[in-house]
Amino acid sequence: MSVPTEVIMSQHYDVAAVRQNFPAAEHVVYLDSGFQTPLSRPVKEAYERFLQEGFETAGPKQVWLNRLEETRAKVASLLGAKPHEIAFTKNTSESMNIAANALPLRAGDKVLMIEGDHPNNAYAFLNLQRKGVEIVFIPMTEVVNAESFRPYIDDRTRAISMSHVTFHAGHRFDVESVGGLCAQRDLYFVVDVMQGIGVVPIDAKAMKATFIGSGTHKGLLVPQGLGLLYWDATRIELEPAYLAAASLASPPADFIARADNMALPATAGRFELGNFNLPAVQGLGAALDFIDQVGIENIQNHCFDLGDDLIARLDGLGVGLVGPREREHRAPHIYVIALPAAEWLDYFTRTGIRVSPERDGIRVSFGMFNTTADIDRLVEAIRARNAPAMPQARTAVLSKLG
Template identity: 35%
Template sequence: MDHAAVSPLTRDMVYGLSMRADDIMENGAANYADWKDDAIQTRLMYAQLLGSLPDEIAFVNSTAEGVNLVANGIEWHPGDNVVLTNVDYPANIYPWMNQQRHGVTIKWVEEREDGRIPVEDLAAAIDDHTRVVAISFVHFVNGYRNDLNAIGDVCRERGVFFFVDAIQGLGAIDLDVREMKISALAAHSRKWLLCPGGLGVLYVDRDVLKDLHVSNPGANSVVDAANFLDYQLTYRDSAQRFEPSSLNPIALSATRAMLAMFTGLGMGYIENRVVSLTDMLCNGLEKKGYTLRSPRRANEKSGIVTFSSDSDDIDAISAKLTDACVFHTKRYGMIRLSPHFYNTEKEVELVLNLL
């Protein structure tokens, strides 16, 4: 019940991981061609999951790395500004604040008292000097799902680069980068995609690819990557230009196994399950007198449910859940639960009975 933190590992994922680890233990790099196939297939499935082209996909080590590659790749000018919210995770804040050394200013949009960030508030913050709007798909504290379609429309109309940190939605809620007019997106797979650490994804729209400076080039960034002593800094004509070196074959094999499951089941089915379980959880919490902190209008729902109590001690509630092996997050005087599609109604009932 804590996928918004770190997800458990599935048998399929562990099999993919151990299979490649055993292969390397016994054969070294003899099966390098299989590693390359893992990379090709994983890239294809990430593209399918995001609604992008495979050559718009790069692998990164973390969400923060993806954000930094984009933030450091923009050609900034003094007076430019970036629109951020005051409730985003630091991975999608500090890389943009770091651009203040180039004369960039930050325009903060504050979360409203009801936990929402209306599109009109973001639109009002955009001016003639705004270069980027950077926002989370789903907010990590209360699970509010931003209206990426509407925000994307505003950014496209205003000529603003639209960046999304998707780590708290990718794998739980369906999204389409093309339909949402997203310029670039970063996420890791260790939460809702049920993978171990070590491999995340960066999407960069082909229309903006060549506008981004490659801030961290390496041997794998260039067209003739295998010709090591011919130093021609001619970047690949794809998002792979942002992959400076060899990829982690064990993480690739594990991620491939999990993405095959997600694309096989379909994000429509997965989202419906996640929303159904969290609806059940929210209804039960409200009946028991808890205060929901997660906005739950139809287009705002995610896999995160956050609640507080006016009468019970949150520390005591957290201890009770922990004693019953119900994994959760306690933060800011609230409890956050985040079930996934494979959780069951009986498990939701068990949590509610504990409360």
């Protein structure tokens, strides 16, 4: 499926050139980057280089580890952090579990979370109930900020954990104000940035986050199996719940464990275990270079423009949107259309459109390579199937909006 030149222009960057790096986008209308982004040429080439090096030399491990540290520095730059504050993990879930279990929480302590937030963030903390920690969920509303949490904080509250962007409706919460509240009240603050990273600019210091967890297979363009963990290195009291030789300040050169050698480094390496997913880390290095060339602000603004167009087109069809509409409160790239997934998902698949089912509809999630032509195909598909019901649907939506 070729895309006409007139529909790939953007005021932010050369979308046509970017799109050429995602061949899958030419074969399917790919609107599912919130699930996983298609493999890009730079990442594929980084994997191929790793495989070729291993094939030809049996593995230049020190070269690979040097590249790992280069990638660690790139991740730190993306998050406004220092390289020694970044650890590599398997995925978001592992990152959130490391964070939850590193907090010095005791029986009777309380953690605040958001009802309906991502389950793998919630379960990491719900598991602490076995220690007597109380988990309290506050209501999810279109706007969540410091004032949303303030009434629930008492003398037993020790931490807040939340997502930056929601996966199921595209909320973009005011994590900076919540982080400010945590700093005022001396609370630990844990943030899941999986749905926003790579599209939404993130500043760990502005968030005042204790931990930030993420995977890399969405906005960071790398296949599944690699995660990230930011740790505020001033929080030296936070220690891992499990330990390996690689976690130590001075791993034993003779590979003999000793009880008097268990000191932890003053780096996020204390949270790392054993061998790394080296091919994925090198893929991530290439992905971060690619994202940096395009510009994270440019990616965000391009996706916002696509979102504005999608919302206007849905309004024209009389089809509702789940979640916030204003740029201030919405993620630039995640939109849930109020069409029942059970009735629509297979139809979209048959028409060559890749989307995801969500709680209240069909999720459309943009990547840096998407264009208005992709939206045209989506809208045409909705109109083709739903044309007889459009006037009634529009009336119902307008009535609901008042």
